Amino acid sequence: MSEMDIHKLTGAYAMDALDELERARFEQHLATCEDCRAEVGELRETAALLSETVAVPPPASLRDSVLAGISQVRPLAPEVTSHPSRHADRPAARGRGWVPFLVAAAIALIVGVGAVVTQPWAPSDDVERLTAAEQVLQAPDAQEVFVDLGEAGRATLTRSKSQDRAVITTEDMVSAPSGKDYELWFIDGDEFVSAGLMPDDPDQTVVLDGSAGAAAAVGITVEPEGGSTQPTSDPIAVFDLTEAT
Amino acid sequence: MDHVRPVPDGAPEGAPSGGDPARLADLLRQAALGDEAAFAAFYDATSARAYGLALRVVRNPAHAEEVAQEAYLDAWRSSTRFDAERGSAVGWLLTIVHRKAVDRVRSVEAATSRDETWNRETAPVDHDQTAEAAHASLDAARVRGAVATLTDVQRRAVELTYFGGYTHTEVATLLDVPLGTAKTRIRDGLIRLRDLMGVAS
Numbered sequence: 001m002s003e004m005d006i007h008k009l010t011g012a013y014a015m016d017a018l019d020e021l022e023r024a025r026f027e028q029h030l031a032t033c034e035d036c037r038a039e040v041g042e043l044r045e046t047a048a049l050l051s052e053t054v055a056v057p058p059p060a061s062l063r064d065s066v067l068a069g070i071s072q073v074r075p076l077a078p079e080v081t082s083h084p085s086r087h088a089d090r091p092a093a094r095g096r097g098w099v100p101f102l103v104a105a106a107i108a109l110i111v112g113v114g115a116v117v118t119q120p121w122a123p124s125d126d127v128e129r130l131t132a133a134e135q136v137l138q139a140p141d142a143q144e145v146f147v148d149l150g151e152a153g154r155a156t157l158t159r160s161k162s163q164d165r166a167v168i169t170t171e172d173m174v175s176a177p178s179g180k181d182y183e184l185w186f187i188d189g190d191e192f193v194s195a196g197l198m199p200d201d202p203d204q205t206v207v208l209d210g211s212a213g214a215a216a217a218v219g220i221t222v223e224p225e226g227g228s229t230q231p232t233s234d235p236i237a238v239f240d241l242t243e244a245t
Numbered sequence: 246m247d248h249v250r251p252v253p254d255g256a257p258e259g260a261p262s263g264g265d266p267a268r269l270a271d272l273l274r275q276a277a278l279g280d281e282a283a284f285a286a287f288y289d290a291t292s293a294r295a296y297g298l299a300l301r302v303v304r305n306p307a308h309a310e311e312v313a314q315e316a317y318l319d320a321w322r323s324s325t326r327f328d329a330e331r332g333s334a335v336g337w338l339l340t341i342v343h344r345k346a347v348d349r350v351r352s353v354e355a356a357t358s359r360d361e362t363w364n365r366e367t368a369p370v371d372h373d374q375t376a377e378a379a380h381a382s383l384d385a386a387r388v389r390g391a392v393a394t395l396t397d398v399q400r401r402a403v404e405l406t407y408f409g410g411y412t413h414t415e416v417a418t419l420l421d422v423p424l425g426t427a428k429t430r431i432r433d434g435l436i437r438l439r440d441l442m443g444v445a446s
Contacts, residue, residue, distance in 0.1 A: 015431065055385070075277050
């Protein structure tokens, strides 16, 4: 997609009409484009007016459950910034900061890190994990499947049956859309077993969480932050291991 | 449809359901300080639009109620992040509602498509159906008037996107136009509505 074209996605973005990868890419663009941010704001406001035509009084039970719900949780701590004006939640360079309803990064940290990141420059306490990734990547029976996600990046899945492990290596992968995480899955027929979340990093090598030996395929889906026990969206990438070399 | 519900203080039935923008922003600011009564007033002023939007997108009343409930809880939690300089309180709320409603319809379909072959194109949405008890308001008439000035393709693209919860790629297929045309119509249509209804940042 050319830079000229991407500005035209404001309308579709404002009405949640982009698929997850397009949304991720567009948020990356929004982070650097003041004009698009202003236009998205106006178009969201406009779209919201359409709801006037479909207003329906809700059942009384909704009011009860909302009021019961809010009594049990406090509003989030405000974002503290040295520029508390309209740039208060200006996006970070890679777009992940533009998260209006980010609930708690801490939850993602506690619940989310099923997959293990390895980095070549990691300190020595990561040696064992580094070895786990290398063992798979260098295994004599290693099978590789490459998936090109276009402008959203590239990813290679390597599986070793003898190690019963799989490793995913990404290159230039766009951040997941705001409020979302990438989740990895072992797929066997219509069974999806979570293999953990992918950390938000464009270039990484991750050992999948769990037993990889029997998987027919590995998939990546976009899930609500913190991940899901079953996929809630169609995979953005599927690595078919039955055809792997 | 059950029309009996508690009438909120000072908000007669049939009044514009959005309420006064300055008052709503104020209620949200008080909610951010932990004022549950202010949030209840915010709920009363906005719930017909929030629930109606969720219902229109997800169709199933039980799902719509869950979506609206999640959205209000999110709004309560993130009320501290609301910035009146960036937009209206009701627009901010409905952005949350819409996102959750769209996530819900897509996730239901993704689950269904794993179990069986599912073709959403076989179920075109009848967008002229107004059997849902639409809340009469001056704003609604004004919005309908503005929508009526759109070209046919613009109107259908905007409605399939906002109320149908379809992606622009799916809208292109449903309307049998190239993707570039669908993108352009969605944006053109919204921009025309924006200008007609005087929405400015």
